[in-house]
Amino acid sequence: MTIRSDPGEPAADPVPSRSPLLRLAWHRARTVRARLVPGSVRARATFAACSVVAVALTGASLALLGLLHTDLRATAEQGAREQAEAVARLAADGQLTRLLPLTHGTDFVQVVDASGRVLATSQNIAGRPALAPRAAPGPGPAAWDLRPLGVELHQQVTTVVATAPDGQVVVHAGVSLRAADAAESTTAFTLVLGCPLLLLTVAFVTWRVTGRALRPVEAIRAQVAAIGEQALHHRVPIPRGNDEIVRLATTMNAMLDRLDVAGRRQRQFIADASHELRSPIAVLRTQLEVALAHPDPEVRTDLLEGALEDTDRLQSLAADLLLLARLDAGAVERPTRPVDLAEIVRGTVLSLGNEPHRVTLDLQEEVLVLGNRQWLVRLATNLVVNAQRHARHTITVRVYADADPRTSVLEVHNDGPAIRPSDRHRIFERFTRLDDARSRDHGGTGLGLPIALDIAQHHGGTVAVVDSPRGATFQARFPAGGHAV
Structure with missing residues (x-):
């Protein structure tokens, strides 16, 4: 037997290709079956209910007639x-x-x-x-x-x-x-008339009840179909009750909430990234054009050095954007191995050095976190670099274990300007600078703290600004890990 399978068809045709009449009959049978089988859930439910009731009525009628026949003759x-x-x-x-x-x-x-x-x-x-x-x-x-x-x-x-x-x-x-x-004839006649009436009643009731039950589903479908990319703030109606449809509507609204937040965040991110990239690219283009047209080699060298610095800043910004994209997409695996947070912070501070301000370490040993060493190094680096940018004289970095609850804590304190309570949440938004001019002069992209927050959340922790007598204190808290490996 030869079975022909076309890539565009969903399944191979089981009818031999060498038998055109069989193929024609097969396709006609499939067409008739497709027309006979109801398409909607409402119609399928009604058809199924009527089929079950019809089989039950037929069996019950035959059994009743048989019992009646036997009983009357026995009498x-x-x-x-x-x-x-x-x-x-x-x-x-x-x-x-x-x-x-x-x-x-x-x-x-x-x-x-x-x-x-x-x-x-x-x-x-x-x-x-x-x-x-x-x-x-x-x-x-x-x-x-x-x-x-x-x-x-x-x-x-x-x-x-x-x-x-x-x-x-x-x-x-x-x-x-x-x-x-006569009794058998009367019973049979009653069943012949009553069973179809009962079957029609079942069909009518099932059709109405199923339609009433599916009406909220159709309303949800219509509302979801009407929600476009720019109308994610709309929500589907939630019917009264506590059944599966109510839970479906609640789940759909929760999904729309997440899509709305993700969409607004993505649009804001694209707008901010475009704004942040536009300025250094324009400056870089201007420097290169001036360097190309300027006859003085010394001036040209200075311009090219400035262009190189802007290129480094663009490279750093692109790396930060890629990292945020990976964190948003969940491309970073959930950490499962315990690492020593104190050791990570000590190595990070030594690699950064004490310029422009001295860094004082207060580290409790064996403070363990279930984490990815590379991302925790990035988190510590961003917090210390942010403190270096805003400190006046000194920076203090502490690592300790908090017993209630069982948490590993990293604190970075600088003696610079305090952060107002109204700004403590906003500074973790992407491309946000409380002092925009000063941050640009020091090369900040406005992504360091958001990256630190995303890394902490990826590890099941948090990063926040906490109260301190003076200056600003950033505190990162993580669930304590097991034994170091």
């Missing part, structure tokens, strides 16, 4: 047997009379001897021949030819054998099944 057979057994007792006692009385519900009684002679009979079939089996008797008690008796053809006939003084006799008793047939 008729019991009445006929009681009449036959009563006559059999009379025969056994030798008290048979030519005409026998009928009990309530019995249609006829006939007593026949072994030679086929009628010994006794009920008044309504007196003079009739003996009851005989059909020429081709079928199974069951109704396989008798009742036409010679002149009674209804649909009878429940019960036969009892008794021993009379003159020998064995056979007692036949018959009961009409007209009432049973």
